[in-house]
Amino acid sequence: MTDVTPLGRRLPRLPDGFAALGAVLIVAVVLAAVLAPWLAPYPPDEPRPLERLLPPSGAHWFGTDQVGRDVLTRILYGGRTSLLIAGAVLGVSAVAGVALGVVAGYAGGRVRDVIMRVTDVFLAFPALLLSLALAVVLQPGVNTVILAIAVTWWPWYARLAASVAASVATRPYVDAARCLGVPAPLIILRHVLPNSLTPVLVQLSLDVGGVILTSAALSYLGLGAQEPVAEWGLMVQQGQTLFSTNWWVVTFPGLAILVTAFAFNVLGEGLRNALDPRRAVR
Amino acid sequence: MTLLRAERVTLGYGGRPVVHDVSLGVTEGGVGLIGESGSGKTTLARAFLGLLTPMSGNIYYGDQTLKKANLRAFRRDVQPVFQAEALDPRMRVGRSIAEALPRAARARVGELLEQVGLDPALAARRPHELSGGQRQRVVIARALAVGPRLLILDEPTSALDVTVQARILDLLASLETERLLITHNLAVVERLCRTSHVLFAGRVVESGPTARLLANPAHPYTRALRDAVPKLGGAPPEARGRTEAVPAATGCPFRLRCPLAVAACEQAPAPRDLGGAGGTGGMEGRRVACHRAEDVLSA
């Protein structure tokens, strides 16, 4: 029987080492961003017309850009912006989404219907399009990027939290608490919320890369961070015409995005496997 | 007067009834609800706990329907004991037990743990650090914390090893609360309940004093259940009728499985008292919903 009936068919998984690699990379990226003022060899926003578009060398490891700023320095500072955006977007999305989601999931019935219809409205817009519209209406800048992406991001957390909370709400320990007369808000806070968080944590780490890429896309379209703020997407956008002649201006910020997104993704994947081996809750 | 009783209760989910027109009360000496999977016994338990509102009929708490009753008093009086998995996996068991206690009474946790035969030091553990039997004791301690008069026990021992099961049953038997026990295990009912009701497909098919009901069943389903239980050193358990036949939608729900079914069974049998009105000749308190009860009894 064991030969014919797939005993728990498994999707291919990354080896555990990848998750550890992801974690190490994330620590490195975060440290680099935090310590940028001390690590960076040059000031981040001081144009030096005489040192424009120098190729990588001992003095400028990643070369310089079109106004003569050190690319490595810009990447270190850009990490602060990108991580700030990711942290703010996901923080807002997770708090708002999970709060609404667990209430919807626990309450069920009409409450759930109303909350879910609202999230559906937000989900009906393509994320990038809504962000674009918002970014056009509002003043472009880091705050706008955060707002624009968060508005399209939180409904996913609401949905995820609602479905997990709905299943947690049927557990016998929740029934037991109701029978003890514990009020609903306390049941949600004490039992439903803590037991619904694992998939949310996994989703958060999987999403960091996505937010950075989206914010990069907005910056790339000129709707995100504005000069002279250093931001990875903006750097790629401004350097794109130079790719054939001065490849380093585009390549290094592009790599920074890639490596960071990759690191958070494999960490998230590892977390998912570690915390939820049967993938039961999604 | 009984503390809790159902009157003509129909229960279901999403408009589809799974328990039909059930009336029964929790009387002294323990009441058993016997049924297999899909019989509706857990649904009935949820209604008794006020976790599910009946589609029709009423649950009475004293002389008030649950809707109108003082819910605080009801929650204090009626507590569930679910299976051992009914503990929040992230919460220290001491906190679980203390959840409904006023702050001043938190010190009673140790006392409650001792009452169910556990070391008070276990309060600091989380559920996964305890054995199945210990977890079940914690579940019982939590229920006892509010000083209930009635415990609704839903398969309280079925996930446990036999030796552990025996000790939990001893503990439950020693408690001074009334009890409504929901189980598929006839031996457990015999031990803890003076009166029993047998549920099949959401209907009470037979009721009566547990010992007599199991010694001399009047419903073919009760008999099939009893005969299917293996006895130490006895003959291999016997299957009567086809267990995979689904409950009939009209008439007697058991008729498609019943070895005694006749044409009359296409009419749903009304529950009736055995041995005439009031019951005589050892048939006191026995009720059955079967056209052929006399044939089952004399077989």
Next chain:
Amino acid sequence: MIEVRDLKVRYGGRLVADVPELDVGAGECVAIVGESGSGKSTTLLTLLGLTPDAEISGHVRVCGVDVLTASPRALREIRGARAALVMQSPQAALSPATRLGVLMRRALRLHGRDGSEQAMARAVAEVLLDPEILRRYPHEISGGQAQRFAIALAVALGAEAILADEPTSALDVTVQAEVIGVLRRLRRERGLALLMVSHDLALVSTIADRVLVMKDGAVVESGPAATVLAEPAHPYTRELLEALP
């Protein structure tokens, strides 16, 4: 059919099962009884080479094959066809999107057996299932039907032995009676060897010829079922018997 000598199974140096002797002949039924953590399931899985992470010593022969030294290919043939494993909830092991008939035909063809409709209908009829069940999906059948289907599959594959891990403990008693009835008949009519792991002493006493009682990895008592259960020699066996309600 099954022959075990001095089997010791360790995980990370810890002895989890120690079985000095266990034999199951054709048409015999032997039961391993114990509570959770007794090593009874580990023993059963080891006999089919299904404990890959364990350190194992001793001799295990199943259907004439030395399991502990057999090639993966030989092991597959044993597990797949000659000695079938029946689990507590077989539904989990049935691929959910495939009809039972398709599952069965694939299994039969894989082992070079007759996969025709008639052969399959005969196999399921032998466990008292309606051949109509072959057109259903795993989630459309009950636990008892799934268990009997698993047994039908084993029989159609030509199994000489069935190793069952708590085969009826997830089932209602009326359904359990039916599954046990099927197993008893197959034993009688086909000379099937049956090794069963169970926590239910009463059930075991009604069908097993011999019993091994395990506790904390060790066999504390073994012998003919009637003797062990009527005159238990070990205090633990007595405790188990007294715990019976």
